[in-house]
Amino acid sequence: MKLPISWINEFVKFPKTTKTEVIVDHLVKLGYEVEGVEIFGDVQGPLVVGKVEKIEILNEFKKPIRYCTVNVGSKVNGIICGASNFKEGDLVVVALPGAVLPGDFKIAERETYGKISQGMICSAKELGFSDNHDGIIVLATGLKLGSDAKDLLGLGETVLDIAVLPDRGYAMSVRGIGRELSLAMNVKYIDPITQKIPKIKKSTKLKSNIKTDKASKLAVVLLKDYDSNSITPMFMQKRLAQSGLRSISLPVDVTNYLMLEIGQPLHAFDADKVSGSVQIRNAKQGEVLETLDHVKRKLGQQDLVIADTKKVLSVAGVMGGLESEITDKSTNLIIESAVFDKGSISRTSRNLKLPSEASKRFERGTDSSVNEYTAILAAQYLAKYGEAKIQGISLAKKTIKAQSISFNPQEVKRLIGVDIDVAVISKILKSLEIKITKSSKTWKLQPPTWRHDLNMPADIVEEIVRIWGYHKIPSRLPNTQIGRGLSKSQIIKKSISIKLAGMGANEVLNYPFVSLDQIESLGITSKDQRHNLVRLANPLSEDLPYLRTSLIPGLFEALSRNISRGADNISLFEQGSVYIKSNASKKSIKPKLLKRPSAKEINDLNSILPIQPKMVSAIFSGEKYQSGWWQNSQKFSWNDPIEMVVKICAEHGINVNLKNVKLAPFHPGRCAEISVGNTIIGYAGEFNPSILEKNGISGKVYGFEINVDVIVNNSQDKHAPIFSAMPVVKEDLAFVVSKDVTAREMTETIGKSAGELLESVRLFDVYEGSNIAEGKKSMAFSLRFRASDRTLNSEEIAKLRGQIVSAIEKQHQGSLRA
Amino acid sequence: MSPDSNLLCEETINQAVVQALKEIQLAKNLEELKNVRLNHAGEKSPIALANREIGSLEGTAKADAGKRIGEARNKVKIALDDRTVELQNEREDSILIAEKVDVTQVLANANSSSLMVGARHPLTTIAEHISDVFIAMGYEVAEGPEAESEWFNFDSLNISEDHPSRSSSDTFYVESMDSGVVMRTQTSPVQIRAMLERKPPIYVIVPGKVFRTDELDATHTPVFHQVEGLAVDKNLTMADLKGTLDHLAQSMFGSGIETRFRPSYFPFTEPSAELDLKCFVCKGETKKRKDCKTCRSEGWIEWGGCGMVNPNVLETAGIDSSKYSGFAFGMGLERTLMFRYGITDMHDLVESDIRFTSRFGLGL
């Protein structure tokens, strides 16, 4: 909301010399952000009122050019002008040689179009106070020629752009901001609604009524014989322009002016287009109104309208109808001023996507006691400046019970932690025009009609502290409980993240939005639970309407982006939620407020949510170690991601099982299912090259996706190991076995046959090819034996070796490789 | 066995010493010197053998022989030590010098070894840092679902049915506009969950991902991160809130940081406030402020919203608002990160470019 300081100053009596910074500082402390401080029309040098005495039209140029003889008081100047919206005898604004207009535009006497032009006739745009006005400013009559036009136009005045919080509708006006500022600055305040207005008799012709419970007051004034050639007085034009509103016509300007000054939006209708009584009612379902912007609006029962007996005139509080709009032929007018339910206006303006200056005020709540006053004031302006004759007024209202608040002044200390003297509290409340009835410890408070934001003691506390000064609230630390640090699951999530980064991967945070194509391009079919996609009702892009069921699509995309930006050897990981549509179709519930929902209600609220497991996924591409002067390169391999998962799980006490499985998007022969007991932790291995190609990625990529919740739930406490200080005996054994014998089967057999003296077994080589029979492979193991109480001798080792070899022969038909 | 007086005679010993000193000087490298040491100072060296015989002597003879041998040993030891140092120096001057590398090669190739280190996203680590500050004050880290029921995200937080933030131009709705499920627009629903799961005193900090239907541009992203704090206890006041946020500001921006409270409005707090930081770049000084990009010449940086928990919210969470009071606050992590580390474009935070993350390493 833009307001010139001079307008506020009319009602708030701070010295004219008060610095803008001081005013801004007060507003900020009261909770009003000042989003801009502008100098309205920054013009230097002579700018005067002139009278166009003669216009000579020069036709020999591309467009008609006017050579005007302009009386600027002390002399008569010849001025060239390209605009044509003025006539001989009009008073205009003249920038004389030596003037500097906004944009460092210097005016000088110069020769142009074959004439000497001694200055410029100005438009609002050239003076820097309106973007829309290309036309020349034509001033009202009766001004002294040669007098300074800067004051007249309000040029050089300071305009504040003030942000008003959504609960403070009362501050959306000079009246509201003025009252607040006068409190902060401790200066005299004159309420604009105490200006003198005439008494208007009840109209005999015009009736009004309210046919909805979403409106409480309506005032309509009928005016006759309005002179449609009337010009808006200069003071009003100036302030509207300063506030960023266009001057349209006297009736519209008057309603806008009063809306800015008092905060009550008004609407003016052409009375000849209205038949019967004026009423506020709910629209009928499907009722259509063409609004001022030439759009036909379909309305619903929840929308309020102003109507006559036959038709809709306007969308109440939002926008007028085209048919009843005031035109340059209108002579009989109706001024309408009402009080609406704020929620109702808010909903309608949002549904119609029609935010207007009026709706912005109504949806924050207007003063319920000024609609009649403002309607009469508007009528008075139209009578004074537009020759209109006031015919009469019609009022309708519904009684609304004023709610009082019972307030204990101790609440201030309880919520703020500061002892503010009761007398100070009382004084602040009175200054806010809150009526206090004191009885015992608790006070009964009656907020004024414009304060829709004061409903409970906490609201009152905020008001007291706001005026007392938020900046004076002391800083102190509470005596908190003694904490226990991160939970087990939080520690695990953090350690996984650190571990993966430590292993060389970069963490990314991708958007969760995916397309069906993306999911299906991973080879995920409808049988897979990752195909149970959750759809957004209003996605940002219809191309990506679903939520991810896997982190891999995001990682593939991030990989491609990094490759396209020239990176190679990329390792990425992400930790985050995926969203799986739950099969249970349950209806949403809304537990009652102001009391704790029951366990069943909480359960019902949770049951409608998608399943949201926390996953970790990583991908690796290119070289693990690059080659160079230090070593040979080493590429990532299918075993790397599997090993990482095994290590992550081991760190949290989980001994996993591995199994070869076929699962998209992994390579059908190189994918490990990683599980603990019967629970699957996730999958790891090499990605299917065809799927990578579909995703625009060439070369080999490896990765994993695991469920962190499963790791958390299966994690075991760690125990310190017991280890022997006796010497170790190392023994390497290679076996030739059938190709389908797995490493896991071999190590299990070795482990069982060797017993507890076997400390560890490691597969260090797998070989197929020459010297090995078709369908067979050689697997070489490095074994470590150790006893806890003695040095093992060669006889013992030979015995163990014999046990292992015979077990492998027996169970896997394997033979010791010579 | 009778003592072998030959071994102990002065001449023999002197000769042994002369021989030893000669061989020590002749040793060309440390390897040869090692053999010399074995021969002349080892267990079977003439001096060591002579030493064994001392036990068979008596009286002054024993004392004389002991002294002699001690001196001889000492001479050999000193010569050996000196020669060792000489030869070591010699080795460093020749052989190790030849093994010299160019250490700047490492800078010329940042990935020259197997010590490849990745990075965590700075949003993760800043959330961790803030959580750490609060854990130190006794808070717990609380979490909640990202696809959240409308009741938790709006209703329970005193946000009215026709509040503009519920519109489809602000909030992502899941499946349908009336499903009752949204992508949470704030971390505040976790406040309610935390209160329902615990009994006062409650002190929780909630870092998390939130969603709003904003297109990605230099300052907006549809998916962003917040950190939310909630405290519910007896006698909690706005002064406690101010102190807590001052402490956080100091731990993030240094102990000199200045803060201010400004009145504000949030449906779930009353009284409500905005917390501003005095710009730590221009310090709000009129002259420097003019070109300051960090605060956009305002002198202050809007950091987060906060206030005393609205009594209606406490009651909905089953907490007696006449007995307990609470405070809550929330701030955007992207914004915090951006002005704390001079990140000028939101794209850098969401595009997963490893050149960005790797700059931040494992922690901030």
Ligand SMILES: [Zn+2]
């Ligand atoms: Zn600054």
